[in-house]
Amino acid sequence: MGRLPCWDNIRMKKGPWTPEEDIILVSYIQEHGPGNWRSVPTSTGLTRCSKSCRLRWTNYLRPGIKRGNFNDNEERLIVHLQALLGNRWAAIASYLPQRTDNDVKNYWNTHIKKKLRKMQQSGHGEDSNDSPHHCPDGGRLSSHSGNAPKGQWERRLHTDIHAAKQALCEALLLDKPSPGSLLLTAESSSKGSSGHDAGGNVQLTSTYASSTVNIARLLDGWMKNIPESLSPTSVVTKREIRPSDTLVMGGPVSGLDGQYSIFGYNNRCCLSSVSGSGRDDGNKTVGIYSDESRPVPPLAMLENWLLDDGIMYQQGHGELIGMSLDDNSIPL
DNA sequence: AAGGTTTACAACCGCCTGATG
DNA sequence: ACATCAGGCGGTTGTAAACCT
Incomplete structure (x- = not known):
């Protein structure tokens, strides 16, 4: 039995999101609010499954996300919380209001893990929670195994959709993209094809989502609204x-x-x-x-x-x- | 400069849980 | 009590970018 996984449904598009798709998604969320993800593909015409839409919003488009380097405090916080909670990335991320669980997880896997391993090898005793004895189940803890129940404090951020949409729209309409902005000509990418067409409109590329300069940059304007x-x-x-x-x-x-x-x-x-x-x-x-x-x-x-x-x-x-x-x- | 390797991270995938009928 | 479903979570993968030789 079992229902088909979201990913197998008809012909859902996979891979990096384009700015057009982002705009559609943000527009929808602006109108209806986040949630009820099942209706998103049908209502918007996006050929993405509901799950993909939710992930795109929570991990990337949602305003207030801080991207880029983690500072020392954040790193220390992650190390401590990982020791306390194991690989419960969502719970850990909830202590870092501007970071997503995916970000925290990636940072752990690509930076901290490596650091701790090095420290262990060099004989410095900071206990690595990556060691098998520390987290016997491989970090996959039951959601009931933590100290705190699931509750509001673990809920996702759903904020300021208007600003997100506006920032995206503005970015898409830029006739003179600034260096480093999202929709630049992709000089850094041999495969990228973004640039401007004869009419000065921005052409969008498949390298959009993987650009190191991403949506977060577009939301700078939103961040400026901080009192x-x-x-x-x-x-x-x-x-x-x-x-x-x-x-x-x-x-x-x-x-x-x-x-x-x-x-x-x-x-x-x-x-x-x-x-x-x-x-x-x-x-x-x-x-x-x-x-x-x-x-x-x-x-x-x-x-x-x-x-x-x-x-x-x-x-x-x-x-x-x-x-x-x-x-x-x-x-x- | 070219090719190979490594790194970083967005996205995918499958499992789990809670809600609902 | 059971089946079904949506949404959430964590592990893994794919690949662009960065780095190295």
């Missing part, structure tokens, strides 16, 4: 996190009008806007989240976290995680 109060320049060290502080980091949640992150701090729980679309409430506490408990990360993970007038920041590369500790937060 000034959240800009890295506003990070001012007031006091270090103290060992006595209890920090509980939740994950991303979606709101009707923006993206939020959950943080708990000294038995208070906050829902902070980290990338609202033009919201002017910046990083104030905008809501309360308190219906689940979650593991407290090791204190080592608190390195480089700073407090400034009730706002928590993560130091390094001007990265801002953001947290409000104002009096609107409530005890857990």
